Amino acid sequence: MADxxxxxxxxxxxxRPPFYRDATVVKWLVQVVALILVVSAMVFLAxxxxxxxxxxxxxxxxxxxxxxxxxxxxxxxxxxxxxxxxALWAGMVNTxxxxxAGIVLATIIGVLVGLARLxxxxxxxxxGAVFVExxxxxxxxxxxxxxxxxxxxxxxxxxxDVGPINxxxxxxxxxxxxxxxxxxDGFYQWMIFVMIGLVVAWFxxxxxxxxxxxxxxxxxxxxxxxxxxxxxxxxxWVAHPIFAWLGSPLDAVxxxxxxxxxxxxxxxxxxLAIGAALWWIRRFLDSRRTPAGLTRLTDDDYxxxxxxxxxxxxxxxxxxxxxPGLSSWMLNSxxxxxxxxxxxxxxxxSGRPIDAKRPDIVQPGNFPNYGPEGLNLSTGFAAVxxxxxxxxxxxxxxxxRGGILAVPKGQTEAAAAVGLRRSTALRRVILPQxxxxxxPPLGNQYLNLTKNTSLAIAVGYSDxxxxxxxxxxxxxxxxxxxxIWMLFYLAxxxxxxxxxxxxxxxxxxxxx
Numbered sequence: 439m440a441d442x443x444x445x446x447x448x449x450x451x452x453x454r455p456p457f458y459r460d461a462t463v464v465k466w467l468v469q470v471v472a473l474i475l476v477v478s479a480m481v482f483l484a485x486x487x488x489x490x491x492x493x494x495x496x497x498x499x500x501x502x503x504x505x506x507x508x509x510x511x512x513x514x515x516x517x518x519x520x521x522x523x524x525a526l527w528a529g530m531v532n533t534x535x536x537x538x539a540g541i542v543l544a545t546i547i548g549v550l551v552g553l554a555r556l557x558x559x560x561x562x563x564x565x566g567a568v569f570v571e572x573x574x575x576x577x578x579x580x581x582x583x584x585x586x587x588x589x590x591x592x593x594x595x596x597x598x599d600v601g602p603i604n605x606x607x608x609x610x611x612x613x614x615x616x617x618x619x620x621x622x623d624g625f626y627q628w629m630i631f632v633m634i635g636l637v638v639a640w641f642x643x644x645x646x647x648x649x650x651x652x653x654x655x656x657x658x659x660x661x662x663x664x665x666x667x668x669x670x671x672x673x674x675w676v677a678h679p680i681f682a683w684l685g686s687p688l689d690a691v692x693x694x695x696x697x698x699x700x701x702x703x704x705x706x707x708x709x710l711a712i713g714a715a716l717w718w719i720r721r722f723l724d725s726r727r728t729p730a731g732l733t734r735l736t737d738d739d740y741x742x743x744x745x746x747x748x749x750x751x752x753x754x755x756x757x758x759x760x761x762p763g764l765s766s767w768m769l770n771s772x773x774x775x776x777x778x779x780x781x782x783x784x785x786x787x788s789g790r791p792i793d794a795k796r797p798d799i800v801q802p803g804n805f806p807n808y809g810p811e812g813l814n815l816s817t818g819f820a821a822v823x824x825x826x827x828x829x830x831x832x833x834x835x836x837x838x839r840g841g842i843l844a845v846p847k848g849q850t851e852a853a854a855a856v857g858l859r860r861s862t863a864l865r866r867v868i869l870p871q872x873x874x875x876x877x878p879p880l881g882n883q884y885l886n887l888t889k890n891t892s893l894a895i896a897v898g899y900s901d902x903x904x905x906x907x908x909x910x911x912x913x914x915x916x917x918x919x920x921x922i923w924m925l926f927y928l929a930x931x932x933x934x935x936x937x938x939x940x941x942x943x944x945x946x947x948x949x950x
Contacts, residue, residue: 465737491917502913509908511900513816522909526919529902530926536823536901537888537930544827544887545880548834553864555839566835573832578825579893586821586897589613596806598799608797608808613820615797618813623789626782627681631674632667639663678791681783688780696773703765708754715750719743818899822891830887834880841876842868874945881938888930902926 491498503523511517511525514532519525554566573581593611594600600608608615639662646659722743726733757764797812808814815823845868853863894901902923910919 462737469741496917497913497915498917499915500918502909502915502918505913507909507912509905509912511905513814513819514900522913525905525909526902526922529900529905532900533888533891533894533902533926534930536819536826536891536894540823540827540830540887540891541884544830544834544883547827547831549838551831551835552838552842555835556842570832570835573828574836578829578890579896581829582821582825582893582897585824586817589817589820596799596808598801598806600799605796608799608812611817612808613814613816615808615812615814617794617796618811619792619794622791622793624678624791626779627678627684628671628674628791630681631670631678635667635670635674638670639666642666675791683783685780685783688776688783692773692776692780695769695776698769700762700765700769703769704757704762707757707765711750711753715746718746722746816899818894818897821897822894822899822901825893826887826890829890830883833883833886837876837879837883838872841872844875845871870945874942877938877942877945881935881942884934884938885931888934889927892927 488498503526504521506520507522507525509519509525511519511528514528516524516528519528551566551569554562555570557563557566590611593609596608596610596612600610602609606617643659643663646657646662649655650657650659722739726735726739795811797814798809799806800809801807849867849871850863853867858866891901892903895904895907898904906919906923910916
């Protein structure tokens with residue numbers, strides 16, 4: 439019997455194919471070779487590009503971010519930035535401000551126009567159709583130029599008695615000036631009360647939902663949650679000065695961050711990357727376990743674990759060798775952040791959380807102009823803002839109309855059969871189902887609106903693209919500025935996609 443077993447084992451070993459014909463070995467070998475070829479090609483192309491750029495004296499460094507560009511900006515948080523990085527940051531703030539405000543207004547207008555196109559009122563229906571068919575078939579840049587021309591040529595100059603509502607709303611060829619609501623000295627202290635209210639509101643909402651599940655009554659959890667936040671906000675409006683003492687601890691934190699050696703943060707980032715990779719591998723192996731033990735892992739499973747470990751090693755190489763200045767930047771940014779917060783809480787700030795100021799008109803030279811008290815919207819901002827809003831709203835209107843028409847007609851008939859009014863049926867029955875269809879294409883329109891704000895360069899509004907163009911014209915850093923543009927718009931697009939996908943998942947029908 440022993441001889442038979444040995445013979446069978448020997449035959450099995452002799453029957454195995456050589457390693458270069460083994461399917462598993464060949465598959466791994468092909469993947470490794472392909473990875474080496476791809477990485478080698480990327481390194482080769484990068485080195486060739488660098489050599490060609492150096493030969494043509496094309497700078498590709500980012501030193502301009504810390505050098506004073508010597509430019510003045512308008513309509514920004516910093517009219518006279520002391521570094522190129524600060525100037526680009528001001529442009530980013532302008533772009534984000536326009537995109538965020540534009541998304542809100544375009545959504546409101548788009549929903550209203552979409553509903554108007556479905557209205558049985560002949561006039562509303564036709565007005566909605568004219569709006570959509572006109573706006574979406576005219577190029578956006580043409581609309582921006584048209585709105586800019588209206589502001590610049592048809593409106594009067596700024597005078598001390600300019601209207602239409604003197605002291606409240608000023609409209610002229612310099613743009614629009616309206617009352618400005620802004621955070622005041624006690625805003626950050628008051629926000630602590632608001633955040634506490636949000637935490638309490640979360641527990642209150644859960645409590646009201648449980649009460650609804652047990653009693654079946656309409657417990658209005660959302661209304662109760664909003665009431666909790668409002669209550670804490672009202673209390674904080676009066677009691678917010680009690681948090682002024684946070685300035686000293688925040689200063690201590692800023693000093694502590696500034697005292698951390700760079701090597702310590704580099705080691706910490708490396709340890710965190712390795713720990714995250716080990717944690718992911720452990721969870722992955724746990725997901726493959728059964729009551730009988732660990733299931734047989736496939737080649738793809740091994741590849742995922744190797745990829746996780748390699749990613750951690752790449753992070754270590756980046757923070758120690760490739761980009762050692764990353765740790766210094768993180769430490770300096772963290773210190774600056776806590777110093778800013780300490781300044782907001784310190785100096786015995788106890789003013790009102792939010793203040794409002796009416797627009798004013800001043801005359802520093804020969805001609806009057808809008809003063810700093812009001813919210814001043816230049817003609818360039820107004821042209822780009824209303825252009826992208828109306829253009830995007832036309833597409834949103836068609837998305838809303840299509841989403842509502844996609845809801846089965848039986849839902850509308852069922853709502854009418856139980857006696858719901860048309861407005862109630864639309865709010866309670868039709869729109870909740872239509873939004874499941876509307877959300878994905880709606881997200882695409884938000885992305886388009888954000889990217890279309892780059893057309894502000896056509897009318898001289900100081901957004902990221904316009905400021906970046908000014909900087910690379912002065913410094914010659916075209917490629918670095920373009921890379922910053924790409925990363926910024928990529929970050930905005932990914933953020934919008936994450937938010938839209940979050941609501942898209944929440945709107946999905948839960949199946950058993």
